[in-house]
Amino acid sequence: MGTAQQINSYRRIVPFVEIMDSTLRDGEQTNGVSFLPHEKLVMARKLLHDVNVDRIEIASARVSEGEKEAVTMICRYAQQIDRLDSVEVLGFVDDGQSVDWIASCGGKVINLLAKGSLKHCTHQLHKTPEEHIADILKELDNAANKGFTVNLYLEDWSNGMKDSPDYVFQLMDALVETEIKRFMLPDTLGVMNPLQVIEYFRKMMKRYPDVHFDFHAHNDYDLAVSNSLAAVLSGAKGIHVTVNGLGERCGNAPLASVQAILKDQFHAKTNIIESQLNDISRMVESFSGIAVAPNQPIVGENVFTQVAGVHADGDSKDKLYYNELMPERFGRKREYALGKQSGKANILKNLEELGLDLTPDQTRRVTQRIIELGDKKEIVTQEDLPYIVSDVLKHDGSEDRVKLLSYVVSTAYGLRPGANLKVEINGQQYEASAVGDGQYDAFVKALRYIYKKYLNRTFPILANYQVTIPPGGRTDALVQAVISWHYRDGILRTRGLDADQTEAAIKATFKMLNIVEKNL
Helix, strand or coil: CCHHHHHHHHHCCCCECEEEECCCCCHHHCCCCCCCHHHHHHHHHHHHHHHCCCEEEEEECCCCHHHHHHHHHHHHHHHHCCCHHHEEEEEECCCCHHHHHHHHCCCCEEEEEEECCHHHHHHHCCCCHHHHHHHHHHHHHHHHHCCCEEEEEEECHHHHHHHCHHHHHHHHHHHCCCCCCEEEEECCCCCCCHHHHHHHHHHHHHHCCCCCEEEECECCCCCHHHHHHHHHHCCCCEEEEEHHHCCCCCCECEHHHHHHHHHHHHCCECCCCHHHHHHHHHHHHHHHCCCCCCCCCCCCCCCCEECCHHHHHHHCCCCCCCCCCCHHHHCCCCEECECCCCHHHHHHHHHHHHCCCCCHHHHHHHHHHHHHHHCCCCCECCCCHHHHHHHHHCCCCCCCCEEEEEEEEEEECCEEEEEEEEEEECCEEEEEEEECCCHHHHHHHHHHHHHHHCCCCCCCEEEEEEEECCCCCCCCCCEEEEEEEEECCEEEEEEEEECCHHHHHHHHHHHHHHHHHHCC
């Protein structure tokens, strides 16, 4: 059977795939990345509970006291939610030292690192295959005495299959009848291509048809995702990934990309909750300090942003430019960039997003202005649009039912921040003052007082508050506040843009209040 025929035949029968995330162990080997124990705990909780990965590999044994603290905390949490068997630690063939270390942390699963190539066995360990096998068997006894589950890495397996397959088979023949639960096959140096993965996995599956094999890819040739897919098509029951593709050198296979391809292209089943993939990506980005590329599939900032106007027009006409990678599926939404190529359709999408309803003539004038700006600036962001509309139409917001007439916020050393404000609601003016934990908190408390005392109404509850420096705007000093509110049975999100952070948040708040007022 040819390779193409083989792939097509596998496509129809791909079963459930187990996902093991190694962000906290292999991902931490990214140059410059070092997670604190509490950061590891927070990410482990997110991965196990929200993202719902099947397993997490969280550390290497005997590295440091900080690692021991992290492993202990994660194991304690996993025990509480009955997922301790999903927490794995890399251990070594070291006469029981790794087993004892993991046991002292409360762990129950060791991923034992053995040598998967003759070169590694003889040149790094300076041992014969027989000596290495004897050491592994002794280590299995140590693990069994502690009641451990053992998975076995065959380090440098890819080169082992290329240069010394007899050694790989000798190792497997000696260990296949032991209590090892999973044999994990790494492309340690990232040297394989998908055709080699299929060839080598086919040999392993033919010789050991009942063994659970995992595949662990590295991305040195930008083939980690493709190689992972080839492994699944060839019989691998588990795939190793990291969030955002973190890892040594060029990194590992990214969780989000592997999940999307397995599900969409080959209809494989996993336990991953896709709506959480963007959240875990942002969390790991923050803790690692490694920024996600804007064009990174699934989680990159730009991947659900349309620029060409013809695409936006097609989206409005039976979703002509949509595919299965719908942003809502991953906890995101589609956006439409503005520029000289945007056209009216993109601009209408952004006006709709901002809640601006313009006449055809007004839209034409705004479009022309954006085209003029686009000739000078490659992309006009949505954050620019309110300013452009204001410049073109001189819109003064006179239709707003809730208006901020004046306010003062203050902060001083040793005193709580305060706010005094005057607002107009449906033609009536109200004043209030309050103190809070910050200037914006004080401002909102004063507003709540007005709504409760004078209007006898409930003020929406703050759900999320995010402050960023937007890529657009008239100056580099602009600040964007995006605020989410619990409103009725859903979430209402508004944004404000200003040179001052508090002012930006206040603008977002008044946008929310006007939306609420119009919906009464």
